[in-house]
Amino acid sequence: MPGAGSRVRTEFAVIGAGICGLAAAWALRKRGHEVLVLDQGEAGHSLGGSHGSCRIFRLGYEKPAYVTLAARARDSWTELEESCGERLLAPTPQLTFGPQVAEVRAAMAAAGTPAELITPAAAAERFPGVKVSGQVMLETGSAVISADRSLTALGRLAGQPALRVGAEQGKVTRLAIRGTGVRVSTGAGEIDAERVIVCAGPWTARLVADVGISVPGWTSLEQVAYLARANSHQPSAVTPIMVHYGGEFPYGLPVPGSDHYKIGIHFGGPPVDPDQQDHAADPGLAGRIELAARQFLPAFDPRPVKVERCIYDNSPDTDFIIDRVGPVVLGCGTSGHGFKFGPLIGEWLAFLAANGRGTGGGRAADAAPPPWFALSRF
Ligand SMILES: Cc1cc2nc3c(=O)[nH]c(=O)nc-3n(C[C@H](O)[C@H](O)[C@H](O)COP(=O)(O)OP(=O)(O)OC[C@H]3O[C@@H](n4cnc5c(N)ncnc54)[C@H](O)[C@@H]3O)c2cc1C
Structure with a gap:
């Protein structure tokens, strides 16, 4: 590792080894580029x-454009699974219910991926672990992503030797424009990059x-609970994902490789300074989550x-930036729904960073991100 006074050069520096940064690094590596990834903490911290x-x-989204992008993201996940030789997504049916279910169903139909409405009684019969009411949509294209394994796989594909983590090696303390590139300062020296992906x-x-760029947004500190099966309930064949879409927005999913179920409330947490997080x-x-569990999860x-x-990085309109x-390339504002798009976001960031050069050889079309993710909309 370089000492504090040293300076290295690289084609691309990626700041952040979360899903977006690692996916961008992988997309650039696929195109044969030199990439250095920096993070202030260990990967997956x-x-x-x-x-x-x-x-x-x-x-399932209430906007057809997101349904279309999610379908593209699914192809990017398939490419990632093929590249790393691991199954990262476990196809799992989803029950969507709540005030916006009709909107979500209409958006899916408009995007060419229609989903079926079923009665609450039919849902209960098919999935006894979950109890839902009102209009219920059964989505079959959904899946549970093994998030931790996805980060590990991407880190490997992005090239571990090019990953610098920790307060000294990986924390970026300052960015400065130098000529046509960017100087990145860390505790272990400076890095001159042709482009930086933040x-x-x-x-x-x-x-x-x-470097004079203004990015609006705010952070919230969310909470999830892991539930064990209630003694009275035997494991059923399939416990679905559940999403109460709209209003108070509880969601839940079976935890891969375990008999536990994870439940949270989308945008349930308070605003927080990301440097002052209290994880108690x-x-x-906890009370709101427990109430949702009692209402919707009889088997747990x-x-x-x-x-x-866990924090959400929120843009003002909840669309990505x-x-x-x-x-300077920006990939942020994922607003609590970015993981599923991770490998596709990586493709977009690599496209922007490399001026659209190269094809990547992947299935996901090497194309610019949708214009409605541009920073200039604010
Ligand atoms: C509880 C919870 C549930 C969620 N559920 C879903 C879901 O079901 N489906 C879905 O699609 N999405 C979901 N999300 C959202 C999704 O997880 C996020 O959108 C996504 O993980 C954000 O990834 P990121 O790479 O943008 O940011 P992060 O993972 O936060 O990565 C940013 C990285 O930058 C590093 N960094 C910051 N400053 C510096 C610096 N100065 N120098 C070096 N490194 C720095 C940080 O250490 C961090 O590792 C959920 C999020 C939470 C919290």
């Missing part, structure tokens, strides 16, 4: 937004302010066996 066992992959979650705004369980949030004990905190300003 608990203060970032990508840690934990699992995430939901779903096509995927630093809610820390992005502070970093890029150094929030009793108010509502008292959690484990609680986790994927853009390039001079030599």
Whole structure:
């Protein structure tokens, strides 16, 4: 490792080894580029937004454009699975219910991926572990993503030797424009990069302010609970993902490789300074999650066996921020729904960073990100 006074050169520096940064690094490596990835913590550390066992992959969104992008993201996941030789997504049916279910169903139909409505009685018969009411949509294109294994696989494909982590080696303290590139300062010296890709979650705004870029947003500290099966319930063949879409927004998913079920409330947590995170369980949030568990999960004990905190990096409109300003590429504002798009976001960031050069050889079309993710919309 270089000493404090040293300076290295690289084609691309990626700041942040969460799902977006690692996916961008992999996409650049696929194109034969030289990439250095920096993170202030160990990969998958608990203060970032990508840690934990699992995430939901779903096509169901209330906007048709997101349904279309999610279908593209599914292809990017397949390519990642083929490249790493591991199954990262476990196809799992999803029950969507709640006030926006009709909107989600209409968006899916508009995007050409229709989903079936079933009665609550039919849902209960098919999936006795979950109890839902009202209009219920059965989505079959959904899956549980093994989040921790995905980060490990991407880190491997992105090239471990090019990964520098920790307060000394990996924490970026300053960015400065130097000629046509960017000088990146760390405790272990400076890095001159032709382009820098900033995927630093809610820390992005502070970093890029150094080079005159203003990124709006805020951070929330979310909470999830892991539930064990209630003694009275035998494991059923399939426990589905559940999403109560709209209003108070509880969601849940079976944890891969375990008999536990993970439950949380989308946008349930309070605003937080990402540098002042207190990961003690929030009793108010715990109560709301327990209430949802009692209401929707008859097969599980509502008292959690484990609680986790995790941050959301929120843009003002909850759409992502994927853009390039001079030599600085931005991938942030994932607003609590970015994991499922990770490998596709990586493709977009690599495209922006490399000026659209190269094809990557992958299945996902090497194309620019949608214009509605541009920073200039704010
Ligand atoms: C509880 C919870 C449940 C979720 N569920 C889902 C879901 O079911 N489906 C879904 O699609 N999405 C879900 N998400 C959202 C998804 O996990 C995030 O959108 C995504 O992981 C964000 O990834 P990221 O790479 O943008 O940011 P992060 O993972 O936060 O990575 C940013 C990295 O930048 C590093 N960094 C910051 N500053 C510096 C610096 N100065 N120098 C070096 N490194 C720095 C940080 O250490 C961090 O590791 C969920 C999120 C949470 C918290």
